[in-house]
Amino acid sequence: MAAFRIPKGIPVSKVLLNKEDIGRIITRMAHEIIEKNKGVSSLCLIGIQRGGVHLAGRLAARLEEIGRRNIPVGALDIALYRDDITVRKEQPVVRRTEVAFEINNEKVVLVDDVLFTGRSIRAAMDAVMDLGRPSAIQLAVLVDRGHRELPIKADFVGKNVPTSIDETVKVEFEEDGLEDRVVLEWV
Amino acid sequence: MGLKSKDLVGIKALDAADIEQILDTAAGFKDVLGRDIKKVPALRGKTTVNLFYEPSTRTRTSFELAAKRLSTDVINFSVSTSSVVKGESLRDTALTIQALGADFIVVRHSCSGVAHFLADNLASSVLNAGDGTNEHPTQALLDLFTIREKKGVIRGLEVAIVGDILHSRVAKSNIYALKKMGAGVRLIGPPTLVPDVLKDLDVEIYSDMEKGLKDADIVMMLRIQVERQGKGFFPTTVEYFRNWGLTPERLARAKKSALVMHPGPMNRGVEIASDVADGMRSVILDQVTNGLAVRMAVLYLLAGVKE
Numbered sequence: 416m417a418a419f420r421i422p423k424g425i426p427v428s429k430v431l432l433n434k435e436d437i438g439r440i441i442t443r444m445a446h447e448i449i450e451k452n453k454g455v456s457s458l459c460l461i462g463i464q465r466g467g468v469h470l471a472g473r474l475a476a477r478l479e480e481i482g483r484r485n486i487p488v489g490a491l492d493i494a495l496y497r498d499d500i501t502v503r504k505e506q507p508v509v510r511r512t513e514v515a516f517e518i519n520n521e522k523v524v525l526v527d528d529v530l531f532t533g534r535s536i537r538a539a540m541d542a543v544m545d546l547g548r549p550s551a552i553q554l555a556v557l558v559d560r561g562h563r564e565l566p567i568k569a570d571f572v573g574k575n576v577p578t579s580i581d582e583t584v585k586v587e588f589e590e591d592g593l594e595d596r597v598v599l600e601w602v
Numbered sequence: 603m604g605l606k607s608k609d610l611v612g613i614k615a616l617d618a619a620d621i622e623q624i625l626d627t628a629a630g631f632k633d634v635l636g637r638d639i640k641k642v643p644a645l646r647g648k649t650t651v652n653l654f655y656e657p658s659t660r661t662r663t664s665f666e667l668a669a670k671r672l673s674t675d676v677i678n679f680s681v682s683t684s685s686v687v688k689g690e691s692l693r694d695t696a697l698t699i700q701a702l703g704a705d706f707i708v709v710r711h712s713c714s715g716v717a718h719f720l721a722d723n724l725a726s727s728v729l730n731a732g733d734g735t736n737e738h739p740t741q742a743l744l745d746l747f748t749i750r751e752k753k754g755v756i757r758g759l760e761v762a763i764v765g766d767i768l769h770s771r772v773a774k775s776n777i778y779a780l781k782k783m784g785a786g787v788r789l790i791g792p793p794t795l796v797p798d799v800l801k802d803l804d805v806e807i808y809s810d811m812e813k814g815l816k817d818a819d820i821v822m823m824l825r826i827q828v829e830r831q832g833k834g835f836f837p838t839t840v841e842y843f844r845n846w847g848l849t850p851e852r853l854a855r856a857k858k859s860a861l862v863m864h865p866g867p868m869n870r871g872v873e874i875a876s877d878v879a880d881g882m883r884s885v886i887l888d889q890v891t892n893g894l895a896v897r898m899a900v901l902y903l904l905a906g907v908k909e
Contacts, residue, residue: 492630494630494644495634495642495643495644495672495902496642496643496644497644500644500645500905500906501647501648501905503906504908505604505906506604506902506903506905506906508626508627509626509627509630509631509899509902510630511629511630511633512630512633512634513633541643545637545639545641545642546637546638546639547638
């Protein structure tokens with residue numbers, strides 16, 4: 416009998432995290448953020464478009480439950496700060512940056528779904544600096560998949576997932592009409 | 603995603619999806635303009651050259667500022683102090699500018715077709731800032747952006763364009779753009795300036811302003827070029843105002859929620875009364891601000907076109 420072969424070109428995937436896992440992780444990360452910052456005062460969350468925005472909203476909701484205090488949440492578009500604009504095949508879509516609060520002297524927690532090369536985070540830090548001068552910037556990510564190209568490290572990590580470079584990590588959210596889950600795909 | 607051509611020569615060559623994409627992108631840039639730091643590093647290292655063969659302050663300034671806010675270097679090539687006065691041809695001037703490393707060439711010229719000619723002859727991206735009586739695409743895009751911002755939609759609106767349609771590149775680009783986006787277009791003005799052949803553009807034509815404005819959602823006024831007076835198009839500017847000037851009484855014929863637009867520069871008392879120009883329904887200054895966002899969006903999107 417011939418050995419089973421995966422046909423070429425068909426993506427194969429594995430669910431890394433499901434809805435319950437993600438819920439538990441967000442609760443844990445919220446507690447970690449509070450622990451590190453000794454509370455939630457002068458704390459604000461800024462999600463990176465698009466996945467990070469959903470995640471920031473949920474983290475903020477948990478933080479508000481635990482800290483009993485309103486947490487400002489914003490959305491950051493980094494398209495105009497990317498370092499690969501002139502080498503990409505297509506221009507990244509420009510989305511809105513909505514940060515309707517002062518970030519001067521506040522602690523900003525940047526939130527993204529997947530931490531990969533670190534280049535998005537570098538762009539995001541530049542974008543944040545153009546909005547003001549926060550007292551600190553921290554980084555929270557749902558998945559850290561490795562392969563950093565810049566010296567960047569997350570302060571809060573949902574799950575560390577060692578990956579190979581040709582795999583992709585897809586994060587899907589209910590907010591986009593999908594089921595909450597994190598999927599590892601490879602071709 | 604992405605535009606198909608390296609150039610923006612006219613609205614004619616765009617489809618509804620292209621226009622939609624430019625307007626969506628411009629919305630992102632509009633909020634950059636609302637910040638304390640209005641500059642983004644997106645096009646760092648690129649060069650924009652403004653090549654204006656016709657006088658212009660607002661379009662040139664708007665392109666210059668848009669290019670600077672995207673971090674490109676900007677050179678204003680002023681024709682009156684250049685080799686053009688020594689007899690250099692348009693093509694040679696443009697090739698020279700390209701050889702200096704210009705990524706974007708913004709051109710305005712009194713001859714229709716100049717932008718098209720340069721686009722065909724240059725590897726740089728060519729942006730038409732007005733060519734003769736042909737097109738002025740970024741003006742139409744900023745007008746549509748303003749309409750969409752204020753009204754939420756473009757499809758189904760009735761837009762009345764009033765004035766010298768025949769010589770107006772602004773009107774032409776707007777007609778193409780509005781039709782592509784599903785709006786109804788009416789043209790209003792004296793038959794000498796709004797000839798019947800324009801019906802071919804799938805628009806309604808009125809010489810009676812009261813009739814033409816009835817229930818319009820948008821009233822778009824055009825500048826009457828005072829130079830045209832005495833050329834047989836209309837007797838005097840006073841008479842023009844009496845028949846086709848936008849007064850509060852005439853504006854009352856349009857919908858209560860109608861917006862008044864004008865691409866500038868305005869001739870108060872010729873095509874528009876001051877009360878209307880400065881009135882509650884005027885969005886003329888919004889148009890200027892939105893022009894910046896739209897031009898940033900166009901530069902940004904053209905930079906992504908690989909040919």
